[in-house]
Amino acid sequence: MDKQQRGGLRLSAQTRERLERELAELRARHRALDEVISSIDGVEDRADQAQRLELADDLARVAEHIRELVDVLAGRIPPSAADSLPAGTEVTVRFSDGTTDTMRVVAILEEAPDSSDTLTRNSPLGRALVGARPGERITYAGPDGEIVAEVVAIRPPTE
CATH class of the missing domain: 3.10.50.30 (Transcription elongation factor, GreA/GreB, C-terminal domain)
Structure with missing residues (x-):
């Protein structure tokens, strides 16, 4: 099996490709969420404020997952969760x-x-x-x- 080594950690080429696709999808979702949040800034309606808070939570979760994938792809954390x-x-x-x-x-x-x-x-x-x-x-x-x-x-x- 073809393995790529980075920082002492190994990812198969297939796993690396899958993680890179997932990262691209998450980055697109992050941009979309950011645009939606920006579009409702300044609106004082309570429902809009609640929606903005929910979207901000979603944005934070997506950003954290992006950081995790970047770390795995860079070899900074073990890829075991992504591989297994x-x-x-x-x-x-x-x-x-x-x-x-x-x-x-x-x-x-x-x-x-x-x-x-x-x-x-x-x-x-x-x-x-x-x-x-x-x-x-x-x-x-x-x-x-x-x-x-x-x-x-x-x-x-x-x-």
């Missing part, structure tokens, strides 16, 4: 109470359809799944303490 859990990956986990949940990995919550179970790859569960294999137990921080789950399946996205 790309957006669209479907994961099934079994929790200690016996319940099983199947979720789709997304880079940012805005990518998720409203009706589906999703997790972001930077969430505690998303980070715990990096490098995990079916049959392995993972542990991650939950709102009420440590959560243990078994990985049932990890299915990469179909392109």
